[in-house]
Amino acid sequence: MAVHRQPGTVITDHTFSVPLDHAAPDGERIEIYAREVVAAGREHDTLPWLLYLQGGPGGRSPRPLGRDGWLTRALDDYRVLLLDQRGTGRSTPATRQTLPTRGDAAAQARYLSCFRADSIVRDCELVRSQLLGPDERWSVLGQSFGGFCAVTYLSFAPQGLKEVFITGGLPGLRSSAADVYRAAYPRVARKNAAHYARYPGDVATARAVTRLLRDEVVTLPHGGRLTPEAFQALGLMLGSATGSHTLHYLLEDAFVASPHGPVLSDSFLTEAQHHLSFAGNPLYAVLHEAIYGQRSVSPHGTGWAADAVRADFPEFDAATALAGDGPVLFTGETIHPWMFETDPALAPLRETADLLARREQWPDLYDAAQLAVNEVPVAAAIYHDDMYVDTAHSLATAGAVRGLRTWVTDEYEHDGLRVSGGRVLDRLVRLARGEL
Structure with a gap:
């Protein structure tokens, strides 16, 4: 387990073995990579964990350059885990170079059918159990598609969540x-x-x-x-x-x-x-x-x-x-x-x-009944006229998730989390904690 130091941070590499198909836990396995980031001088402290889910699909987690961007705010309170979602970054890759090892196009398509939000959430739960222990919860920050994954998480594994922050990523629950x-x-x-x-x-x-x-x-x-x-x-x-x-x-x-x-x-x-x-x-x-x-x-x-x-x-x-x-x-x-x-x-x-x-009959990704009785604190930034995620769809979903608090703003575009220097995350943290 490699440990590196950057300005203001200590970084630890983690790898995890997870089932390719969580419905067949004894079958083929793939590797998931995650990068732990903690403020320098606090690496031995007991800190709550914040899992970051990147936008995409298919986007690897950010490669930090010290204490920069939204990490500046996150590291005040959390030990952050930057997850390379399955198929991306240092996790078992899925590209034109690697997919032919699966076989023909039909075999490749079957393989990739296991790379959606439902599988990503199950990966996260295995990682949480190994890093924190099965009874400990963590916070989740989802950007864009990462927010979609967070809503899937709230639907099917809320027992693993302490609080959820979503930026530009509230999906339409019933949108084709x-x-x-x-x-x-x-x-x-x-x-x-x-x-x-x-x-x-x-x-x-x-x-x-x-x-x-x-x-x-x-x-x-x-x-x-x-x-x-x-x-x-x-x-x-x-x-x-x-x-x-x-x-x-x-x-x-x-x-x-x-x-x-x-x-x-x-x-x-x-x-x-x-x-x-x-x-x-x-x-x-x-x-x-x-x-x-x-x-x-x-x-x-x-x-x-x-x-x-x-x-x-x-x-x-x-x-x-x-x-x-x-x-x-x-x-x-x-x-x-x-x-x-x-x-x-x-x-x-x-x-x-x-x-x-x-492909037909994709499994559902959201459970409206569970979201309606949600007990996990959730705060979401909705960017007015976001080009990538429809505002009306997001607001409808916000109304369907019990206890979800929204911040609708035109101060930022879809990349507000990245460019705000921690201000977007700080507002969501305070919203989820009831400070605003």
């Missing part, structure tokens, strides 16, 4: 994937309008980039294709605090002069690849819609819902935009089949992803 995206496209359109109002010159630049991509084959440095649809997917960043500005600076460097006329610059293509590639988190794409699958809501599966629903919002069609004089709209947190053709990190997983999209 289609419901999620039908609500999302108008929010993304509003984020586009705000961006173009802030940077009106980007309208012409985005149209020029889209026109070039329509007329020419453009290859990114890693060999993937930059198509008009892939270019539009850069809008994923519009839901963060600085995303609009980052997108503007990217567009600012889009073109350079060449002997053959204006071309997309190497710096633009490199930066675009950085934002578009799923090499670092392929499960985000492969499992994204599966996180909404519940047999009692959508028994026939998710079926590439974002792609299907997009047809109801023709304003996002790039060809239509170029045929007129309006802006090309960027898209948001949507996953499409074409991504498994243009991104080399996803291409080998195309059939696997399709099988997951067509």
Whole structure:
């Protein structure tokens, strides 16, 4: 068990063996990694534990650089556990490189069906029992998809929880994937309008980039294709605090002069690849819609819902935009089949992803009856007009969880926990404790 020191912190590595399928505890096992972080000088103190569940799906836990960000506040009170959820980071990985060891696409899809919130929560319970003892409870902080996992935790294992903090991650308990995206496209359109109002010159630049991509084959440095649809997917960043500005600076460097006329610059293509590639988190794409699958809501599966629903919002069609004089709209947190053709990190997983999209009878992830009688203190930050999680869905869920207290704010975007320097977490802690 390795121990490291960083400025203001002591970090301890932990690994745990857990069943791949918790319904078959004597079957195959995988490894889960977690990083314990405690304030320097307090490593021998008896402190309450705070488990952090990362957003995603498919996102590894943060790699801290000393006492920074929200950890600044958390370490005042807690011993923090940063969990690499199954398939991510240093936990047994699930990528284009490792999944072929499972067999064909059907075998890979069966394997990945065990990588949703219900399995993550059962992993957490095994980790809690080993680290704290079976009778000790811990606190949980869930960001985005981590908040979804926290609501699953409250549904099926509340006996392990002392208190729960959720930031930008209250899911719709009865929302299908289609419901999620039908609500999302108008929010993304509003984020586009705000961006173009802030940077009106980007309208012409985005149209020029889209026109070039329509007329020419453009290859990114890693060999993937930059198509008009892939270019539009850069809008994923519009839901963060600085995303609009980052997108503007990217567009600012889009073109350079060449002997053959204006071309997309190497710096633009490199930066675009950085934002578009799923090499670092392929499960985000492969499992994204599966996180909404519940047999009692959508028994026939998710079926590439974002792609299907997009047809109801023709304003996002790039060809239509170029045929007129309006802006090309960027898209948001949507996953499409074409991504498994243009991104080399996803291409080998195309059939696997399709099988997951067509999978039926996903187990339910939330227990409304249990949530209605919840006794665990819960505080949730709901970001007004959050681009990634629908505010109306979140408020409906807040009303369905007994005792849950909300903080609805437009001071922050979806990444408020990360950028607030501990202020978001501090408010939630005080809310859960009844200090506000």
